[in-house]
Amino acid sequence: MxxxxxxxxxxxxxxxxxxxxxxxxxxxxxxxxxxxxxxxxxxxxxxxxxxxxxxxxxxxxxxxxxxxxxxxxxxxxxxxxxxxxxxxxxxxxxxxxxxxxxxxxxxxxxxxxxxxxxxxxxxxxxxxxxxxxxxxxxxxxxxxxxxxxxxxxxxxxxxxxxxNASSEKNVLNLLLHPRLGTVIFQMLEQPSHPWTVEALAGRVHMSRASFAQLFREVSDSTPLAVLTTLRMQIAAQALSRDSRSILLIAESVGYASESSFHKAFTRAFGCTPGEYRKRVQALGQPG
Structure with a gap:
């Protein structure tokens, strides 16, 4: 199968x-x-x-x-x-x-x-x-x-x-991979962990170079770029569903600085976290 x-x-x-x-x-x-x-x-x-x-x-x-x-x-x-x-x-x-x-x-x-x-x-x-x-x-x-x-x-x-087989946004190919799926699951489960390429490679008993090369072959991206994509997606889910401050949400996905979180989120979604939250609230109400 x-x-x-x-x-x-x-x-x-x-x-x-x-x-x-x-x-x-x-x-x-x-x-x-x-x-x-x-x-x-x-x-x-x-x-x-x-x-x-x-x-x-x-x-x-x-x-x-x-x-x-x-x-x-x-x-x-x-x-x-x-x-x-x-x-x-x-x-x-x-x-x-x-x-x-x-x-x-x-x-x-x-x-x-x-x-x-x-x-x-x-x-x-x-x-x-x-x-x-x-x-x-x-x-x-x-x-x-x-x-x-x-x-x-x-x-x-x-x-x-x-x-989207070669798109860096296609995390599913990585999740389906018999070896790399393990590290994607751990990124999803612990987005606030200070992951490094070396640490991720160690989770699947690979050298840093071999791990990075395999990651590139499967996803046409890098481990840390995919980690950022997942962190932003999880942050967007949190902004949509709870009332925690933006700083607390930033910390929950691995960002100690609210300003660095703002920059990463804006690159990913084209708007600030606060603007995204307002859009979510507006879409859930009669316009």
Missing amino acids: DALSRLLILNAAEGSIDKNCHLSHDWQLPHAAGDLAVIRWHTVTEGGAEVELPSGEIYTLRPGRVVILPQNSAHRLSQKGEALTFIVCGSLQLQPSARYFLTALPEALWLAPDADSTTFRWLQAAIALMQQESSADRPGSNLLCSQQGAALFALAVRDWLTH
């Missing part, structure tokens, strides 16, 4: 459809940041919608496209165009331990197969089946919706891996 299949089976998700309705008249649906072990996804079967994230990214939903939010980030759905919109929103519940796996994914995954592909035809049929089963009280309906939702997630993760 391949590594991605093993990881997805280990983190088996239970899913459901949470909203399945027609919307009109300049509608908006705000969503606050939620449980880190829950994945949310959205699609439309008629009309169009926009999905806005704290990073400032905006995704346009049309029939045959699905946006998946592995970290349950704050976001706002709003009308796109004048047509009546039929929106389908779902969620996938994972075990609490899955938060490390989900943090290795980007804030949003985008599943938009070509219109003439088998995946596109399956996607249309799967969404229709989930709509039907969610509105029917029949034996096995919950399982069918859950399995189809899990398949959406698996396809989106695989597509992202395929198209």
